[in-house]
Amino acid sequence: MRISMAQLNCHAGNINYNKSIICSAIRRAKDQGADLVAFPELSVTGYPPLGLLHSDDFIEQCSRALIEIAAECSGITAIVGAPEAVWKKLYNTAYVLSEGKIVFTARKAMLQANDIFNEYKYFEQGGNYSVFHFKGKKIALTAGDDLLDVSMFQKPDMIINLAAIPFSCTQAASRTDIFSVRVRAYGVPTVVVNYAGASAELIFDGSSVAIAPDGTVCKKLPPFEEAMLTFDTDELAAGTAACADSNVNHTGLMHDALILGIKDYFRKTGFSEAILGLSGGIDSAVVLCLAAEALGAASVRSLLMPSRYSSAHSIDDSTKLSERLGTRYNIINIEKSFCTIEEGLAPLFTGKAEDATEENIQARIRAVFLMAVSNKSGCMLLNTSNKSEAAVGYGTLYGDMAGSLSVIGDVYKTDVYKLAAYINRDREIIPANIIGKPPSAELRPNQLDSDSLPAYNLLDSILCRYIEQQMPVEEIVRHTGNRETVYRLVKMICSTEYKRYQSPPVLMVSAKASGAGRRIPLAAKLPVAYQKTGRPF
């Protein structure tokens, strides 16, 4: 039997487009002599469809698309994912389409409740899977996590899994291992078809696999791009032709994931141009490089907005970077606007000392300028906050936290440095001075991030344990030392949830982004209080 894995980049909600790329893949598969072609989970709706599933119109349109796709299946069988409405219940279903008809369906049982898409809110749990008979073989059809718990009761000859697995830097390698271990336990050749594409926060990295009964990964599609591969299933049964896995460079993967995330967010929302504020710091420099690579330098512009506290080299470094990339920039000095706003407030602020208020005003004036250019020119504002500062609330709401897409909001500051090094891997693009200077918001004289925060390597090692690994506070103290800093940071994380609540969508590249990835009650009083020794409460 010849099978095609169709690793497509579907578009959430865009049923007509999805139908058209599915039909075109079916025709290609047929040309390549395939008997069967498999697509990712919910390929008709795109992933994640979210609240669209609550619309009867939408569900009905999916049904009609299924029929049209089935009509394309003459001499070939296709497996696609779509919602299935049965009375008042909705299932996440894998459909087998052949000769104009739906010939078999399998409903997903292990619904997912991840950080973005809570399937339980929309779908009912399906029952146990059953096999379908095809060309003398029994094929077990599964969607998503159902792959992890396939009963061998019905003795399938093969497993096909329709997947929608978001990328995570830390899990990218282990994912294939998990599949291998499961498949070895089943002892049945298995095909997993994933998306390659991004939908707002979620980035799907493709890397679809075909695995032999002994767990050997025989076929692997490329990461981060649409691809199709047709092969004979006998090649899997043999279980010898392990495909070479290229050396994994974590920073390179993160870089490619972010590029895809930017590219697809613009394409799928119908935008082509981006704007961002270029401060002279490493965060905005890295975002500018990523945006220029994703969208083309001619489609990216920036504003340089010095204030009385900006250092001279901030402008020089920023212009140098822009010129190297070939991106357009404008300089708007915010001093006069800052003074005017301060004048307006003077009668209310008499006798009150300067504090963070004045810092925030500068950040917010910059957002007013950026959004004005965004509105006037139809370019999308990119947010340049990193995960470390967002986690502890070191940023200004409606100021530097503004934007329609947070590009590096799930990238720790220490990883931002790695991205900068990766971007400069062949030649210096980001000026060395931007990378070498001590991080500063430049919102008051001689301000440094280290005035308010611990050094970023210590900060990130604490944040990663607290956010990703969800380690108890005292255990973090044991690992990193410095009890006082750990407790201070945990308190900052907890007390600034209200800022992240209003953050732009963040391109997710870790197993646990803050914000959408990790919601804590806004009106909570948390029981974490610093004591010099002993238990945390």
Place this chain on the structure above:
Amino acid sequence: MRISMAQLNCHAGNINYNKSIICSAIRRAKDQGADLVAFPELSVTGYPPLGLLHSDDFIEQCSRALIEIAAECSGITAIVGAPEAVWKKLYNTAYVLSEGKIVFTARKAMLQANDIFNEYKYFEQGGNYSVFHFKGKKIALTAGDDLLDVSMFQKPDMIINLAAIPFSCTQAASRTDIFSVRVRAYGVPTVVVNYAGASAELIFDGSSVAIAPDGTVCKKLPPFEEAMLTFDTDELAAGTAACADSNVNHTGLMHDALILGIKDYFRKTGFSEAILGLSGGIDSAVVLCLAAEALGAASVRSLLMPSRYSSAHSIDDSTKLSERLGTRYNIINIEKSFCTIEEGLAPLFTGKAEDATEENIQARIRAVFLMAVSNKSGCMLLNTSNKSEAAVGYGTLYGDMAGSLSVIGDVYKTDVYKLAAYINRDREIIPANIIGKPPSAELRPNQLDSDSLPAYNLLDSILCRYIEQQMPVEEIVRHTGNRETVYRLVKMICSTEYKRYQSPPVLMVSAKASGAGRRIPLAAKLPVAYQKTGRPF
């Protein structure tokens, strides 16, 4: 058997506080001769605990609190809700505590996946309930929706349900009816204990009930306030003493829910003072009145920020309202700031016509002023957007959409008028001119909302069908006529999701708030396109 219903206002994450109010209620119940006292669902953690449940520290602290609460139970038995960690699994459990010990547990089976709290993300599903024996009776212990599916197999003599039921204007009345119908089917006396309090978006309205086997509601605790009631369960078995249900005034309920929502958000986040921008329109006027009632007039201030487009009466009406309420206000003219920002942008905008950009700049300058006073004075910015304008994206991100809490973001404009009438029910507080004038954002000369939107009664009737009732588009057309308007609005709703994504938390008073309540993919292309006749796609 004497039972106490303890309708408390717990605080999410604040285990020590919850423990203390639970223990104090146990002592009061004992004083009132109760054998048993029942608390709401997850009363130890407060509701919704969200991501706190992922912290081992937090779970461990809950366990210790349970032991301390159990120690309080001498001569009385208490039923509280808390997470239960069993190996690596977590359950939403009702605990029976007596004489220092946990004597029985029941794990919630029907987990909820509502708009704010997705229990599936945190909890495993429990198995079937079992009864516990108490004073010669068999009591079925249930949490949340488990009440709707109680098997009578074990022949319980009574059902106790720990609940956390968010308020909804439209469902407040029907809820008790649903309970009555179920209880009549079971034929067993039933006690439902709910929270009275708010946690950010969620408002719990109390109204705990005790229901006789024939479905008669015999006991009902007051809405929107903490309360405790002790009675003999024989009174339920009798099933005659139906409690009088006061006439339900929907607007009054909504008003009281919003007051509680504001009050608790401030108390639970540790804020005491509020600020808002007072435009002279009805939305900000209503929010000012609600805030003044919830927090006290002395704790609420406003900024009046006229521009070149503000009408004279906007300031007069606003000062009149402030003086009637006794709230503080300041006037800051934004004209000079507006000019300065425009000057800064002039080199970039040469040859470009005025458009919505200039309107947005004004709204954003106002947000800069409001946030500056908020930052300097430690008062919280209240957002004054209503549900109708938020639904269609008629608002400025980082401008009038800013704030830490959206007070009327789940209240349609037509209901805002009803709230205004309710506030004025005894005497005119909101000046008639504010209520009578045609709605306008006053961001360009002679601007009216009706330039961009249909009349609010038509708009709201379409929105309500599309958002709350999730009616197919063509069915909405059949109900409201005017196909073109319906399609235009649906398109506006779909294309402005990115704005609501960054909205402040909204006090929820309907069955389906937009924003958190109804997420559609940000990078979606929706298949709804206007055609003069025929099907929508």
